[in-house]
Amino acid sequence: MLLSLAWLREFTPYDGTPQELAARLTMLGLEIEEIKNPFEAIMAVVVGRVLTRQAHPDSDHLSCCTVDVGGPAPLPIVCGAPNVAAGQLVPVATVGVTLPGGLTIKKSKIRGQASEGMICSESELGLAEGKSAGIMVLPETCAVGQALPEALGLDTCVLDVSITPNRADCLSVLGIARETAMAFDLPLSLPDVAYAESGPYAASQVAIAIEDPDQCPVYRAKLISGVTVGPSPDRIRWRLLAIGQRPISNIVDATNYVLFELGQPLHAFDRAKLAGNLIQVRNASEGEKITTLDGQERSLTARDLLICDAAKPVALAGVMGGANSEMEAGSTDVLLECAIFRPGAIRKTARRLSLPSEASYRFERGVDQVGSVYAMHRAVSIMLETAGGTAAPGEASAEPKPFVARAIAFRPARASLLLGVAMPEAFCRKTLAALGCAVTDTDPSGVAAVTPPPYRLDLEREADLIEEVGRVYGLDRIAPKLPRVAKSLDDAAPETEFAFWARLRAYCVGVGLREAVNYSFVGHGDLDLLCLDAACRVPVANPLSEDQNVMRPMLAPGLLGAVRHNIAQGNANLRLFEVARIFTADPEAPSTAREAGRLGIALHGARHPEGWPWPKDETAGYADIKGLVEGLARHFHLPEAAYGQGAGLPWLAPHVTVTLGDTFLGCIGQVAPETADAFHARSPLWIAELDIDALRRLVDARKPGFTPLPGFPPVRRDITLAVPAGVTVGAILGAVREARSPILEDVLLIDAYTPEEGGDRRLTFRLTYRHPEKTLKDKDVDKAHEALAQAVLAKLPVTRP
Structure with missing residues (x-):
């Protein structure tokens, strides 16, 4: 603004x-x-007095003038305006001045006569639209040599x-x-709006009918007769120009002036163009049309609000008036509208029609219903002052929904708590009173009742009042400080399913997987390839296609379809995951289908990304997909899962089950070659599918525990073992942990080597030792390390090479 x-x-x-x-x-x-x-462009224009004016010797329409601009000598100026005369005060652009239109004044000779300036018209100064009939003649109150904006009192x-x-x-x-x-801390005063009224009362001349009070809580109309439509006085025109508004006429300018002065949109109708003595506020009929002031015909919907006379719509409420009721040069009688409309209705109409206006901009945000009365009288006083005429006594009005002030409970102590700085009660009361609120005395419980003024529609609750106190105090004066948050882990609410799934997705993205999003529908053909029992399938009554005629009973068909699609597009190196629901038939369920959450993972192609230096040409294998499942358990702080040989899924070879304690989590496996071929796989295709509902139950059942951070440094020792076939890494790790060394903190496989000539594998493990109360010495670590090595050698058929 x-x-x-x-x-x-x-x-x-x-x-x-x-x-x-x-x-x-x-x-x-x-x-x-x-x-x-x-008015920066005319700041260099000065007031001059025309001393002499003579006809140009070589022209019948030019005049040769001498003009005093307060300089050492009068300036010779050739002027073409018919109304220039000696003795006038006029605006003069001297040599070097550039006018708003881009014209720069220079010394010149016009038909042989010297001219050292330009006497300007209003249009040349940017103070009027179109071409002026003559030069601008200034009032005698102006001083010669004074800058024009200062002389005219323009808002600079x-x-x-x-x-x-x-x-x-x-x-x-x-x-x-x-x-x-x-x-x-200054006083505030409002302009006087007193004016005389005469004739029949307005309420006896015009009736107001409002169809829906929620759409229009109040509608008022003032009647003015005998006006003379013409240009507004200079002070109004120039003030409107200063804020970027185009002056139109004294009647329209009065409504715009009040709009910007008081914030109340108004509209002036030519009363002679209104049929009957009735103003109706109603919703438009579907497809109803109106031609607005911009000359465009608008097609309306039933949600648009109209202002109508007894026969036709005359305005689009709160947005723009109708062309069939606008004030024109010959208009003499005015019906001045002052109303309040529902913000949402105005906003939807203005947006749908792409018809923004200063009025709709304010109606969309809310207008002061109580203050609208003063705004209406202010506009009437300006119209009577600038256009003459007579105002009818009273007003025609309908207010089916009067404004009701609301009281808000306010606690100064709460303000101090929320703002983080002490807010004395006296300061809070003074601030709210200065904002126009009515504040009652604080009761013994520390609560005051605050009634916001009708123009502050944004003050709806205590937090709004506290914000007002804070901004007046100065939010820049409040030091930033994080609040102290105390939370009991014993009473912590369980994690929502949405949050758990978000953590699950974050893990998968973090380990380099890309999320696949598939339809919940699959085809019977794909399920037949996976040898899934037809009894568990939930058919779709109205399928989109034959390839989507059943609800998916597992994620594998969708993931395999994503693999097939990517390979067809030339992307063969895939690391995909999907978190979604599956659907299995269950006659006992209310919908005859049971839903469950699943995590699916699919690996195909190279183990390492393109450009990986070494090793090259390795494809993803069992260790990769098993490592992702193990990492998932560690991510959620669960114990290690157990892996066993599964059965019942012939399309997986091998088929490995994943269990955690007594809970079955899912399976891992390689898609059988004949099945993988159906999905265009070019290398081993590995897939895992886990029950995330069961996983969530395990996570929720765990209680967080805390141990102090270690205060002493660790000591690490490596051990390499020759391990024959049949002895697993898990067996070795188990043997190390079973030895129960009091200072062993962790054991980790760091290297594996298989000799080219054959023989036992070489596995290297790194053991970390740490004492909770002291720094370990080498002899203590060596003793514990050797004891662990001997325990493993005694338990397993392994040797130390």
Whole structure:
């Protein structure tokens, strides 16, 4: 919003600099984007007096003038305006001045006569649209040599204020004046709106009918007769120009002036064009049409709100007036509309029709219903002053939904708690009162009742009031401090399914898998390839296609289909995962189908990414997919799972089951070659599918434990064993742990080597030792290390090479 500083000072006597005002308003939440002079282009234009005027000797329409501009000597100026005359005060652009249109004044000779300046018209100065009939003649109150904007009292300081959507009250000069008066402890005054009324009462001449009070809580109309439509006075025209508005006529300019001054949109109808003595506010019929002031025919829906007379729609409520009721040069009678509309309805209409306006911008955010009465009278007083005429006594109105003030409970102690800094009760009361709130005395429990003013529609709850106190205090003065959060792990709420699935996805992405998202529908053909029992299938009544005619009973068909699609697109190195639900037939379930969560993993192609230096040409294998499952258990702090040979899935060879204690988690395996061929696999295809509902139950059952961080350094020793075929790494790790050395902290396989000539594998393990109460000495570690080695050698058929 553009705010004229001179206009602001008519409401509150602020005498500081624009920069000081901008800084304070910005800290109050009304950010100042720019401070500018809208008349910068004519600041060098000065007031001159025409001393002499003579006809040009070589032209019948030019005049040769001498003009005093306050310099050492009068300037010779050739002027082509028919209304130039000696004795006039006129605006003069001297040599070197560039006018708004881009014309730079230079010394010249016009048909042989010297000219050292230009006497300007309003259009040449950017003070009027179109081409002016003659030069601008200034009032005698102007001083020769004075800068033109200063002489005319133009608003040369305008602040561009960024208004947040919740602060609809600041979309006016009055709204920002309230903030200024509060911030600098200044008085606030409103313009006088007294005017005479005569004739029949307005309510006896026009009736108001509102179809839906929720759409239009109040509609008021003032009647003015005998007006003369014409240009507005200079002070109104130039003020509107300063804030970027185009002056139109004295009647329309009065409504725009009040819109920006008080924030209340108004509309002036030509009463002679209104049929009957009735104004109706109703929703449009579907497909109903209206031609708006911009000349465009608009097709409406039943959600659009209309203003109608007894026969036809005359305005699109809150957005734009109709072309069939606009004020024109010959109009003499005015019906001035002042209403409140539901913000949501106006916003939807304006957006749907791509018809934004200053009025709809304010209606969308909320308008002061109580203050609208004053705004209406203010507009009437300006119209009577600038266009003449007579106002009918009273008003025609309907207010089916009067404004009801709301009281909000406010606790100063709560304000101090939320803001993190002490807010004395006296300061809170003073601040809220300065904002226009009515504050009752605080009761013994420390609660006060605060009634916001009707123009602060954003104040709905205690937190809003606390925010107001905080911003007036100065949010920049409140030091940032993280709040202390105390949480009992014993009473912690269980993790939601959504959060658990999010953690599961995070793990999979973290280990380099890419997520696949497949339809919940698969085809019977794919399920037949996987030899799945038809009894568990849930058919789709109206399938999208034959390939999607059954709900998936497991994730494997979708993942294998994703593998087939990627291979067909030339992407053969795949590490995919999917977290989703499966569906199996269950006659006892309410929907005859039972849902369960599953995690599916598929590996195909190279083990290492493209460009991996060494080793090359290795394909993903059992160790890779088993390692992902083991890592998942570690990620959720679960004990190691047990792996066994499974049965019942002939399309997996090998088929490995995964169990954790007594809980069956799922299976791992390589897709059988004949099945893998059906999905275009070019290398071993490995797949895993885990029951994440069971996994979640195991995770929820675990209780977090805490141990102190180690205070002493670790000592590491390596041991290499010759391991014959048939002895697993797991057996060796188990033997090490069974030895139960008190200082053994961890054991890890770090290397595996198989001789090319055959023979036993060479496995190297790294053992970490640490004492909880002291730094270990080499002799202590050597003794424990040798004891562990002997225990393993005694338990397993392994040797130390």
